[in-house]
Amino acid sequence: MMNNTIFYPDQLISLIETHGSKMSFHKGDYIYHPGDETTYIYTIKKGQVFISRMQPEGVELATNLISEKGIFGAVTLFCGPKVHATYAKAKVNTEIYKISRKRFETLILENEDIKTEWMHWVEIDRQRSITKMRDNIMYGKIGALCSTLIRLSNSFGEETAKGIVIKTKITNQEMGQMCGTSREVVNRLLRELIQQELITIENKVITIHNIEKLRHMINCEDCHIDVCQVF
Template identity: 35%
Template sequence: MRGQPFLTQERRTWQNTSILSEQNFLKLKEIMYDHTFEAGSYLFWEGDPADKLFYIKQGQVKLTKTNAEGKEFTLHMFQDGDLVGELAGFTTLKHSYNALVTKDSIIGVIQTRDLEVLLWQHGDLAVEFIKWMGLMNRITETKVRDLMFYGKPGALCSTLIRLANTYGKQTEQGWLISHKVTHAELGDFIGATRESVNRMLRDLAKKGVIAQEQGHIIIKDIDYLRDICHCEHCPVTVCRI
């Protein structure tokens, strides 16, 4: 097996709220209230008012966007410790994507009006939230870059690396992606059909880059994937699914 994913096993809990200091995170927890969401429900739909943020205490949320033809694209997958939503910046804003709960979840809900009071009162918290917004923009930009500059094969290779970083477990065969993902779901990440993903995965398997076992993908040569997507070795908080 060549290469290593960017993350060690101890760093696989993402927690994009790690940008916040412990003191400021405690302030945030004081204004959130817990709500239970069942798998298949939505935190919000595209076009809903962006008047809340959501902190995932336990569970998983998928952000999607639908184009004019009805094709759904997967933008992000968030899990325990992640903060989800769009900060309006003291203006009226509507969500530009859907947030689907994919596992039964416990989520802390933060009203934007309560958050605004905290940001006015604590300048250091406001600065940290600007950093969080920058991080979320960077994650989206890198995914768009992979698709725009390196086409579907580059975007697929990048997605496989992100999956390995997020769900990978080291085995004798390579990096086993513990989260089962279908070819159709991979297609949703890169804007490709299931048939196109099937063909690209077969090509990678023939070259010994990946293998598939009982519905799981095993990455045997991660350096090959990095070469195809012209990996820029982004920070570990960015290189995620």
């Protein structure tokens, strides 16, 4: 919903595509694993990628669902070599471009406009992380679910006569990973939202009928559309 208002770092994306190399991944393929060196920065040309980490208790937490024009990978620049704490996995068949971190650092230093755009993108990404943590910590599992549904609606939503249709299929298992909880808990919480007539689900496609109620449940701060995203 409202995708035309979302900030996309078009100059950065063009830089990666122009100076990088193209790669293709099948659904379920891993792009990198925890412990791999942060060698490359990636942007998605087509498809979707989950960025996830495995918690010590064995719970998988999906921190980001990135789609076209998303940037991920070695995004901590000018800090020397590091290793990934997360893994990146293709949710669907996906095409990406990658560029080496060192090459990317050199290129953005050569262009003030691109450097400014990078700082803008990093700040938005930081704010997204902070607000996700707030919703998950302050409002528990139902808060995490409502927050995720709202963010999905902003990233993939389409307004219709029935409500906001989230135009990407999300399984309950994936929803649980995005909320940091189990599939069973998500099943129960989604049933409660369905009983309250706040949402409906058909063929894994979610329609939100009362997004204002979802926002009220997490005391939504009416964040800018750039911040309230899943990527």
